[in-house]
Amino acid sequence: MVLMHTSPHPQPYRRTIFAALMEVVKIYLIVVPAGFVLAIVFWIIGLGSQLPYSAIPEWAFALWATVSGLSVSTLGFDFSLAPSLVTLGLWFLVATGAKRVACGTAVDCQTDSDEDPGGWWALMGAALGTFVVAYAGPLLVLALVVGQAAVTPLGFLRLFLFLVTAVAWALIRVRGIGDIPGLSLISDETWRVVAGLARRLLWAAVVLGAIVLVVGIVIRWGDVGDTLQVYSSPVAAGTGLIVVQALFAPSIFFSALSWIAGTGVSIGDAGMSSAFRSTSAPVPDVHVLQLLSGDYPAWTAAAPALLVLLGLLCVILGRDRAREIVAESWTGLAVAIAIVFITFEVLALFAGGAMGPLGLSWFGPSALTSALVVTAWIGVGTAAGLLLIRLSGLHSEFADDDEDDVFDENEPEPIGDDIVNEDEPR
Incomplete structure (x- = not known):
């Protein structure tokens, strides 16, 4: 008998992609306003230099890029040293969003059998892939076009690690390590x-x-x-x-x-x-x-x-x-x-x-x-x-x-009590 491997129904895909996009929107609603507030504060401090209003969005997206690990050049200065405490807070925000996406996807995949885990991985990959692309795409565009971010290998490596580690943490928290290649040999107790x-x-x-x-x-x-x-x-x-x-x-x-x-x-x-x-x-x-x-x-x-x-x-x-x-x-x-x-x-x-x-x-x-x-x-x-x-x-x-x-396990159990009746004469 040949098992037929079928893909999940399109409806779970639509729900998963929509859920991933909504999680990214939630992050945007926190990160972007916070960046603009800080940029306005910096603009007010530097008002003595008669800076134009265009500096506010530039600084806001430059700050977002720097926190995410990218290199930024603005006002004649180079900034590539990320404020790591802020980066850690943003990492937890992204990782928590990825965890919610993974949890929702796991619910849609709970009917998958252990013999056919392909459907689970396909749906989970679509969910987390959509989450990463929806977060990194606008960030890169806005950082490069508005925030004056510089294209450097180190910056892109740090952004890649930022997202990969957040998604990996979310996946392990939801699914564990049993399905991860190379780690499936490690028991839960280990x-x-x-x-x-x-x-x-x-x-x-x-x-x-x-x-x-x-x-x-x-x-x-x-x-x-x-x-x-x-x-x-x-x-x-x-x-x-x-x-x-x-x-x-x-x-x-x-x-x-x-x-x-x-x-x-x-x-x-x-x-x-x-x-x-x-x-x-x-x-x-x-x-x-x-x-x-x-x-x-x-x-x-x-x-x-x-x-x-x-x-x-x-x-x-x-x-x-x-x-x-x-x-x-x-x-x-x-x-x-x-x-x-x-x-x-x-x-x-x-x-x-x-x-x-x-x-x-x-x-x-x-x-x-x-x-x-x-x-x-x-x-x-x-x-x-x-x-x-x-x-x-x-x-x-x-x-x-x-x-x-x-010794306790190998010690033979007494069998006399099983075959001898106390009421019978011995």
């Missing part, structure tokens, strides 16, 4: 443990980056305070700089990790600064940039050990978590490290770029090496943690528990 470990590693990396920044500010407090004295109003300048730096917080945290790992942070013409290498060239009067100039104590060369310790602690802390990691062994650990690397690589691509003249003609960690080296140091710590657990008495206890379970 994925739960792997995702939990990757989540702990990423949050621990954020905490480590924040601690390093705080320690650096405490050590360089004099230099940080002196930067504000060049402004006419130090209090207003300090407040404004804190707000601006908060908009770039994810990039700053990853740059701190790159500094710890030794791959360092590039500061335009000032060179590279890392735990192994210092620079004395002048930098713009910004708090975090002051931490990258000048000489460092000799003990900063041991900074990569912090990343190793981070990986070690995330594996060995928590008895139940340690049991689960040992059960999944090296395969689960490798998958978790791969997730961390992908996340860091996307962050590295968005953490570098230009932001006007002076020392910020290019700022950020290396997109080619920083994520790889940071992940490698953390991977050494996680591998050491798993090895320590296997060599410890905790692993022996796991083995004893398994042997007890096997």
Whole structure:
């Protein structure tokens, strides 16, 4: 008997495409007005320059393009360093919309059989494809024509990763990993443990980056305070700089990790600064940039050990978590490290770029090496943690528990009670 593979009815396609378009419209109704509001604020601030009204839509769409990862050239300045905190918020907005599209499509496909999943994939592909095209198409047209965006390979790569990661997150949240080629061999329990470990590693990396920044500010407090004295109003300048730096917080945290790992942070013409290498060239009067100039104590060369310790602690802390990691062994650990690397690589691509003249003609960690080296140091710590657990008495206890379970399962049950009646004489 030959199974006939048929496509879904056209009506589910129409509903799916319409739902995807409506989700994109919802995003537009949030993003575009917000961009115009900020552009109007900037226009009012720059009114002393007698700027024309045409600057408002140009700045609005230029801001949208920059947040999405594209490069923009306006008013004689180059902007390709995305405000990563705003980018992260827009990413969650797009990912949530894609998740709603995937959920609606999954409802339309719930009658598909497991033997014929082609209809599910066709409908889901149409839904998410429509969502991506409807979002990226107008963005590119408006950014290039009105927002003065520049056509660069890095900009298009970042926009591509922005959309692909958002859609992938939505698909995994709705469908899981069972239908994804290459990941179907991973069981749901293994994925739960792997995702939990990757989540702990990423949050621990954020905490480590924040601690390093705080320690650096405490050590360089004099230099940080002196930067504000060049402004006419130090209090207003300090407040404004804190707000601006908060908009770039994810990039700053990853740059701190790159500094710890030794791959360092590039500061335009000032060179590279890392735990192994210092620079004395002048930098713009910004708090975090002051931490990258000048000489460092000799003990900063041991900074990569912090990343190793981070990986070690995330594996060995928590008895139940340690049991689960040992059960999944090296395969689960490798998958978790791969997730961390992908996340860091996307962050590295968005953490570098230009932001006007002076020392910020290019700022950020290396997109080619920083994520790889940071992940490698953390991977050494996680591998050491798993090895320590296997060599410890905790692993022996796991083995004893398994042997007890096997013994209980193989122990023959007494059969006398089944055939002997208590009322009968023996």
